Structures are given as C-alpha cells and as structure tokens.
Amino acid sequence: MLDPFTLRAFISVFFMSLSAPIMVIMLLRGALYITPEISHAALGGAALGVLLQTLFITLIDPFIIVILFCAGVAILTAYVGRSGLQSLSMMMSALLAVSVTIYALIRSWLPKEKRIIVDGYLISDILLLSDIDIINLAVTSIISFLITLVFYKEFIYICFDADTAEALGLRVKLYDALLFATTSIAAAVIVKAVGVLLSVALLILPAAASRILARNINRMFAASLMLVLLSGAIGIALSYQFNIPTSGAIAFTSTIIFALAYLTKLKK
C-alpha cells in the first residue's frame, strides 16, 4: 500500500501529464521556447499572490494569481512577438526581468513563514503537495486539457497555415491568445508540482521527444502524455531507491528519455 505522500505524487504526475498535449501544440506553433519564460513568470505571480493573501488574509489562493500572472506574461509576449523576432526576444527578456524583480522585492518584505510558500514555487517537492494543492492541480490541468481538446482544430489550423485560417475567417489573434493562456495554465500546474527550476524538463522535453518518436499529431499527443507518466513513475521509484529528491529524479528521468529518443533519431 502506498503512503499518502507517494500516492499524492502519483496523482500529481497524472495531472501533469494532461499538460503535455498543449506543449505539443506550442512545439508545432514554433513557440515552445517561450514556455520556460512563462514558468519563470510564476515566481513573480507567486510573490504577488502570497502578498495579496497576506494583506487580505485567506481570501486569495496564490495559485490563481500565479496562473493569471503567467497568462498575462504569455499573452503580452505573443502579442508583441507578432511584430518580429527582435520585439519578441526583447519582450521575453524584459518580462522575465520584471517577474524575477517582483519575486525578489516582494519576497524581502514577506514574513519568514510566507517566504517558504513563495520559495516553494522555485524548488517544489512533489511529495509535499497538500490535498488543496492536488485539487488545484486537478482543476487546472483538466481545464487546460479540455481547452486543448475543444479547440484542437483551431490550434492545429493556426500551426499549419495561419494565413489561410485568417483568410477563411478564423480569429487567429484570439486563438493565439487562448493557446498561450492555456499553455500558462499547463505551465503553472507543472511549476506547482516540481518548481520553476525543474519545470523546463517536463514542459519542453516530453513534447520534443514525442516529435522525434511520432509523426502523426494524435500520436505525438499520446506519446508526450505517456512520457510524462513514465518520467513520473520512474522518477518516484528512483527517488525511493536512491533516496534522492523526487522532483529532481522525475526531471532527470525526463531528460534521459529525451536523450534516448534523440539517440534513436541519430541512429536512423
């Protein structure tokens, strides 16, 4: 029988895996590289959220502010990025700097017991997630998964040929904003589970590995989802076996899986 900590870790891994398909769409949109910036924005969002929670007692859950902050950063980056690569990289760097500065400034004002909550977004331990955290992960990951399913066609059409999609009446800017907002929700789920520093391994690598292993888009979705589940299961097992941090072990496994997938590609 699994102890409650391990059980919650497995449940979190399952909900993290629901974030994988939207990352595949970001990969096809050529915008996967923005996701680390979105996950880093979580730090600024977490600091703001905890500050608001401190000021207004328990009225606000910091996780909601994390999602809103990440979504704001993602949509602004995408909007400015339409003017060209130079504007995109400039806006990405500026918003990253703003997010980290907000985190550093607010963190220094917070009482010690609140700083721990904010720092939990930097390096999170998946074994220490509470029941409330699991409920948050469940709700947000299911929302991001459902949006991906419902607007699958629109997202794929924008990825394939945005010009024609727009010519035939699809509101490309609106769906792009929805895509980036959904990515923010998915990124926030992964950040909450493993922390900002390790999130990149689960945001980018499963989607990148799925591109190597599968051609068909539906198979890429399935592969990315399975790779997150596999990384989680093996990572949790490794952490027990070798007494190493669980989140780190999951990120490490994800990296190894990507490396193996890449080696298979090189061999072909």
Add this chain to the structure above:
Amino acid sequence: MSEPILSVNDVSVKLNNQIVLDGINLEIEKPSFLLIVGPNGAGKTTFLKTLLGIIKPFKGEIRVLGLNPFRDSMSVRKFVGYVPQKDKISYETALSVGEVVLMGILLRKRPPRVVSKEDIEAAKKALSYLNMEDKWNCFFSELSGGQQRRVLIARALASDPQLLLLDEVFAGLDLEVQEELLSLLEEFRENGKMIIAVEHELDPVISVADRILVLNRRVYAYGKPSEVLNEEKLKQVYPRLRSIEKDGRRIIILGDRHA
C-alpha cells in the same frame, strides 16, 4: 453592363505606419483572370489580404462580389478561395492531404466544426478534380512541391468559391507542373469563376491572363496583356528589365531577384 465582381476605389493601406498601397483603383467583371505582378515589397500580398478583409485600408472603398469585405467579412470569405505562398505553410505540422482539404470546408463552419459525410465527399471531389484523390491519407509534407500546390488549390476549391485568390502558386514549380495547373485554372474560369493571381514573374500566367495589373505600391499599368506588356511601362517598376528574342519568341526578363 453587369455589376463588377471586384471594385477597388482609391484604396490606400498602411502597415507599420508606412504606406504600402497608395490610391489603388480597379474594376473587374467576371469571368476573368487577373494577374498582379510587381517587385518584392510592391504590396501584392497586402492587396490580396485587403480584398479578404484581413487588412483594413485607411482610405478608399472595396467591393468584392458586391459586398464590403470589412462589414460583410464572413459573407465574402464564403465566396472566396485562397491559396497562400508556400513559405506560409508549416511542414512540421503533419496533416494528411484529407485533413488539409477539409480545413477549407471546416473553417467556414461554426465550432465545433464537426466533419460530415458531405464534407468528406466535397473534399474528395475537389481532390479528384486535381487528380489527387489517391493521396487522401498521405502526409501533405511528403508530397512534391507541385502536388502540394494542387492540394492547396483543392482546399480552396472544396467550398466551391466564386473567386480564387492565388499568392505565388507557380513559384518554384517546373514548367510541366505549371502548365497542368494553368489548364485547371483555365477550366475554373471557363465555368464562370474569377481568378486573381499574384506572381513575381510574368511567366507562365501571362499566357492565360485576361488582365494584368502592374503594382508597386500604386498602379503602374492595368489592362489587357497586349496593352500592358511594353518595356516602357514595365521599366517603371522593373528598372533592370530587358527583353530577348529566343526561338522566335520575345522573352521578358524582369531582373528583380525574388527574396
């Protein structure tokens, strides 16, 4: 006199605060095949996007099939088929040929854009018109350049448009494929439809075009090929233009390198 299928009245467009189209006037009746030529940055694609209602002019008025593309954008898009430049397509997004052609039908439907039996039949019919029905399950990205262009034209034709807008569909194709596509487009026009093709080069569309528009931010020449195709007019837009005689044919070399 019938109502013009396309009427452009003193249209000017700005992009990033720069005027890219300046005082364009044009009137076309159907059936017709209009070829728009001009150097890089002449505003050719912008002109097509303005006709589609994607880019709004800051001055002037447009009527496509009697409709205002900004006020009645959905109605206009229902009657118009569009084929983009090949570099606008993402070959990383692995769609099958069937999925690509269905895109042209489903984007005209409301979400959730469910595929019906009729949609599949219409998509297959459009593909068979271009002799590509056997490629239904193939990946689009694995087809040759000419086959991909046919699939994109099939996507545009699948919803039975009245007006077909083609953005450099002949670029990079070998002569044989170009001639095949041209005969298909001629057939489309003979069925009473209208084609507006933007091309960087005059060849090969010049042989079938009824009208030619030489564009470089403004209209430099417009009329029948015999009226427009003189060196004096074309040199205003293509300063390095020269013509040579080969095998009894006069060949015009525009001398403008394509980006």
